[in-house]
Amino acid sequence: MTSAAPDNSRNRADALPKSWDPSVVEAETYERWVAAGYFQADTASGKPAYSIVLPPPNVTGTLHMGHALDHTLMDTLARRKRMQGYEVLWLPGMDHAGIATQTVVEKQLAVDGKTKEDFGRELFVEKVWDWKRESGGAIQWQMRALGDGVDWSRDRFTMDEGLSRAVQTIFKRLYDAGLIYRAERLVNWSPELRTAISDIEVKHEEVAGELISLRYGSLNDDEPHVIVATTRVETMLGDTAVAVHPDDPRYQALIGATLEHPITGRQIPIVADDYVDPEFGSGAVKITPAHDPNDFEIGLRHNLPMPTIMDERGRIANTGTEFDGMDRFEARVKVRERLAAEGRVVAEKRPYVHSVGHSERTGEPIEPRLSMQWWVKVESLAKAAGDAVRNGDTVIHPASQEPRWFEWVDNMHDWTISRQLWWGHRIPIWYGPEGEVICVGPDETAPEGWVQDPDVLDTWFSSGLWPFSTMGWPEATPELEKFYPTSVLVTGYDILFFWVARMMMFGMFVSADPAILAGKSGAVQVPFKDVFLHGLIRDQFGKKMSKSRGNGIDPLDWIKAYGADALRFTLARGAQPGGDLSVGEPHALASRSFVTKLFNATKFALMNGAQPGELPDRAALTDPDRWILDRLDQVLAEVDSAFDAYEFGKACEALYHFAWDELCDWYLELAKVQFSEDEERAAATRTVLGNVLDSVLRLLHPVIPFVTESLWQVLTGGESVVIAAWPQASGIATDTVAAQRVSDAQRLITEIRRFRSDQGLADKQKVAAKLIGLEQADLTALEPSVANLARLTAPGPEFAATASVEVRLSGATVTVELDTSGAVDLDAERRRLEKDLAAAEKELAGTEAKLGNEAFLAKAPEPVVAKIKNRRDVAAAEVERIGARLAELAVK
Structure with missing residues (x-):
């Protein structure tokens, strides 16, 4: 008896488009997420907190590949934690970028033959604000295109009123503590920027x-x-x-x-x-x-x-x-x-x-150039930042970056914080008519007739306050109470010293005062518990991306060409703690193929009635059913371990190979056979497939959110995978017997396919065959699957074997006898084999010539020689195999 898919399965599959076109789906999906409030953090929530602050991109900036990597990894962490039941705050914002922004506006003025001096300080600064309101923040819509699940209701800008108050507050406290001073010292001077x-x-x-x-x-x-x-x-x-x-x-x-x-x-x-x-x-x-x-x-x-x-x-x-x-x-x-x-x-x-x-x-x-500037005395601040890592209050991932951290903070020089610009946080120092100097706090005013210092603060000064100023410091806010210290900082190792160190120094300085961070009992707090340092992005040949080389990649171009999911998967799959990653068109194409494979597999499953539900008792399931469920448990454990260790690449590799190699290439093919069996068996397979797909889509969602949302909603009927629960292990012991049977069946099918290819049989051509020894190999129950996937038919009464192959399995050897008479075009097969033999002989001759060259062997590195020896051995085996096959055909 065969089983048809449930009547509603076709309708469910039709809810998906014919093929996956990210340009049609992604923008609408993202705006629906934002409108639903999925990314808004609730300070009153009883859930455990998880928080990340976005390293603020420059207001003048656009999304480059470094940003895309940063954002992909942060979004992956945030989405996973949200699914795991945390109250997640991913807080976005931008940096006012003093030099870059002032330069942009000055260049605009220069077009009309004007300079900032023609307008004066106050009017020029207003023009910069006008530019910011009209043209700044292009990166925000690019973040939406990438799929960033940030809390837009808490978007911050380093020149906002609240953040300006934080800057003025900490400057005064540092100044009053004797940690800010003015001195003539040597600085890096830009004559063009002055x-x-x-x-x-x-x-x-x-x-x-x-x-x-x-x-x-x-x-x-x-x-x-x-x-x-x-x-x-x-x-x-x-x-x-x-x-x-x-x-x-x-x-x-x-x-x-x-x-x-x-x-x-x-x-x-x-x-x-x-x-x-x-x-x-x-x-x-x-x-x-x-x-x-x-x-x-x-x-x-x-x-x-x-x-x-x-x-x-x-x-x-x-x-x-x-x-x-x-x-x-x-x-x-x-x-x-x-x-x-x-x-x-x-x-x-x-x-x-x-x-x-x-x-x-x-x-x-x-x-x-020797110049009079304002400085931060960093000795005590840097020591605290170093001790925080030594004591384990903040953990750097990977640990191999710790020595670089200590080398920097233990030998840090005083930091010059003044800039001779007009755009930025004005230094809150005022000078009296008799040379008096005072530092004015946020609730204070300078005496009449006093003059403010003309310089502004280094952009890194305000961005150094970012983890807590964005949450309302110096006020005691619900955000600080709930989400500070933040959980993790994600950034490239190249700014470990410049930005990360400053945040650590300032964060520990402000939290040392029990009156500053309410509810923290006066304990010194680090601004983040983990620091994850990823590497730099290089092109597919390992070269650093740069304008001069012309090898840079605009991530928006890839989003348009391949979709945001493909871009994100490419970046996350290559990301390992501290290691650089190379990306190029082949990587993006591979990721797009993966997304397409996932889409097609889910649509096929839907057409065949797959749907998550309560699983039957394990005893009622087939070996392939039990095997795929056990593999899902194992992959879940591997993915959780990798994500917890910030090993994004390892997690993605595990999911990629499970979804493509095991679920799509094996279990779906095995499931096709089980769909055609009795209704009870078919129904169980549909449930198993539905449950596995449900979990796979949830596991992949943090990395490829768009396609998984579309598929998961249709598969489960749920509201959104964004708010779905993270998969949990079944707790059932692995069925090692089922795993061995499936492994043996896979080996048997693979070897039959290879033998068929050697015999010149077309992939889809069915041939009569006998399988001898299946009972001894304990594969009787899987015989229909083996026959179906190896394109074999039952032997008829006139069956006469013309070829055979023995396959050694774990428990026994199975002999496969095939009747290939009439199935092979002998002349065409001879021509194909002769062509292959010529290529193998050429490869053999070339490798043997190299290995016989004493001068080459003396200079070549051992790995190179080993690689050539391996090529020679493979070529020799091919020559022997093809020659034997041609000899067989010669007598036919």
């Missing part, structure tokens, strides 16, 4: 420069002189000493003496300092304390003058020479020409490759 910039905004590049050797002191070899080498000859205008190593015998008589500066005429001393490498060059170095970080430290140790010889635009200034007013690069040429004319260039300029810091924003070489 501001100090942070270390993270400086990218070091190898540059081909010129190394020039100069003579200081007398031009007479018999009189005191030294020779120094430099790549920046223009900075010699600010030299205030020449340094040598204290133990260098060549300069013992000169230490403490002075030499006349070749251009300015100043007398500059020769100082002894251990920093100097006596083996490099002449063993003497020029010291320009105001324009080189190493020279600055030497200048401090020896109490040297530190004249700044460049203005804010990078032009020579205050030297009293003919070079004043020249751009630094022009001056480099002119100073060298003058020195050469005077006979002080003692060696021709020669190429010299060295590392030069460049502004990430403008591309220009940055200028180390």
